[in-house]
Amino acid sequence: MSVIETIIDIPVEHEKNVCGQFDNYLKKIERTLHVTMIARDGAIKIIGPDQMVQRAKSVFSNLIELSRRGNVIAEQNVDYALSLSFTESDSQILEIDKDIICRTINGKPVKPKTLGQKQYVDQIRKKMVVFGIGPAGTGKTYLAMAMAIQAFKNGEVNRIILTRPAIEAGEKLGFLPGDLQSKIDPYLRPLYDALYQIMGAESYLHNAEKGLIEVAPLAYMRGRTLDNAFIILDEAQNTTPAQMKMFLTRIGFGSKVIVTGDMTQKDLPSGAVSGLDMAMRILKKIDDISFCQLTSSDVVRHPLVQKIVQAYDEFESKKKPTDRKRKAHYDD
Numbered sequence: 001m002s003v004i005e006t007i008i009d010i011p012v013e014h015e016k017n018v019c020g021q022f023d024n025y026l027k028k029i030e031r032t033l034h035v036t037m038i039a040r041d042g043a044i045k046i047i048g049p050d051q052m053v054q055r056a057k058s059v060f061s062n063l064i065e066l067s068r069r070g071n072v073i074a075e076q077n078v079d080y081a082l083s084l085s086f087t088e089s090d091s092q093i094l095e096i097d098k099d100i101i102c103r104t105i106n107g108k109p110v111k112p113k114t115l116g117q118k119q120y121v122d123q124i125r126k127k128m129v130v131f132g133i134g135p136a137g138t139g140k141t142y143l144a145m146a147m148a149i150q151a152f153k154n155g156e157v158n159r160i161i162l163t164r165p166a167i168e169a170g171e172k173l174g175f176l177p178g179d180l181q182s183k184i185d186p187y188l189r190p191l192y193d194a195l196y197q198i199m200g201a202e203s204y205l206h207n208a209e210k211g212l213i214e215v216a217p218l219a220y221m222r223g224r225t226l227d228n229a230f231i232i233l234d235e236a237q238n239t240t241p242a243q244m245k246m247f248l249t250r251i252g253f254g255s256k257v258i259v260t261g262d263m264t265q266k267d268l269p270s271g272a273v274s275g276l277d278m279a280m281r282i283l284k285k286i287d288d289i290s291f292c293q294l295t296s297s298d299v300v301r302h303p304l305v306q307k308i309v310q311a312y313d314e315f316e317s318k319k320k321p322t323d324r325k326r327k328a329h330y331d332d
Contacts, residue, residue, distance in 0.1 A: 002049070003047065003049060004049075005047040005053070006045070006046050007044065007045050008046065009042060010044060011042070011064075011068075012042050014064055014067040014068065015042065017067045017072065018060065018063045018073055019039060020078070023039065025073065029059055032082050033052045033056050033059075033082070034049070035052050035056050037056070046060075058085050058090050059082055062084075063077065063078065066097055080093065080114060080297075092118075095118075096111070096113065096115065096118045101143070102146050102150040102153070104198050105196075105198065105203075110143070113139070116134070116295060116298035117139055117143060117294070117298055119292055120139075120143060121147065123292050124147050125147075126290070127288055127289065127290040128255070128257065129248070129257045129259070129290070130257070130259070130289075130290045130291075131259045131261075131279070131280065131289070131291045132261075133260075133276070133280070134292075134295060134298060135294070135295070135312075136262060136265070136299075137305045137309070138294040138299055138300070139300055140261075141190065141191070141234050141260050144260060145191070145194040145198060147230075148160045148162075148258070149195075149199055152230060157254070158212070158228040159211070159212045159213065159230075160231075161213075161214045161221075161231045161232070162213075162214065162215045163215075163216050163221055163232070163233055164236075165217070165219075165236075165238045188216075191232075191234060192204075195213070221250050222246055225250060226250050226251065226255055227252030227255060228252070228255060229255045229256075230256050230258075231255060232260070233257070233258070233260070234260050235260070235261060235262075236259045236261035236275065236279075237261040237262055237266045237274050238266060238267050238268055238274070239275035240273070240274075241279075242275070244275025244278065244279050245275070259276070259279070261274075263277065264312065264316065296309040
């Protein structure tokens with residue numbers, strides 16, 4: 001295998017952003033692609049096998065362009081650019097970056113960061129009902145919230161309704177202090193956090209007082225018909241089949257529904273069937289319903305979260321054959 005070298009020019013104002021503190025990103029690319037990189041005088045010399053040098057060049061070109069667009073390069077950007085360099089989709093990272101959904105109250109753009117997230121956002125635009133299924137940190141709820149707020153601001157819907165089942169994750173609601181609302185609020189806190197970050201607390205409170213934005217437990221949805229609304233059901237893995245059916249049959253004219261869940265984090269009683277699991281089997285052939293499966297490669301939190309998700313996935317995949325054997329033994 002021939003060894004080649006190439007040089008990439010990096011504008012001085014983008015060098016620190018692209019190379020990372022103490023050249024951490026540079027070192028990560030070197031380790032992953034088995035190349036040698038020398039940064040000097042606004043340029044980077046890349047030395048190594050032909051194919052790996054081309055991949056490193058592609059990664060750096062993408063990172064430089066992201067930096068030019070005003071992005072603060074994070075380790076997640078480097079990891080994703082590296083993973084895409086091994087596929088035919090390495091240039092798509094720049095296409096993804098163009099899709100700005102909205103901006104937070106601080107002016108930060110909210111946009112998909114992976115191909116999986118881009119597909120998820122595109123399906124929300126096209127379909128009436130979208131199921132976003134994947135592990136923690138894949139942006140399922142946050143992107144759905146951004147899409148809801150943008151639709152509300154554009155006048156596409158008259159109100160936003162956010163709901164999730166109030167299922168205890170090991171604790172009992174009855175032992176929490178305060179009235180019913182005080183007991184339920186901690187379960188809805190992630191929804192409030194996203195609302196405050198994207199819309200601002202003042203704007204949220206103003207619209208909430210008018211009844212245009214509602215954050216409520218799933219049980220409060222019974223008996224209602226929701227027209228011209230953007231409805232998000234979060235933590236859907238903790239619904240029962242009856243609750244899921246009740247929720248989906250609330251949909252009215254002009255409404256859009258997003259259902260998010262992580263099948264690996266169920267808090268239902270042992271042996272109980274998840275409404276999300278059943279919905280995936282029953283509704284998969286209906287045209288205007290889309291199921292988007294996000295994976296560990298779509299995790300956009302700290303890189304350690306991605307490693308944790310992958311470790312759990314590997315553990316579960318090893319455990320399942322053993323569980324099946326044990327079940328077969330008992331059935332015999």
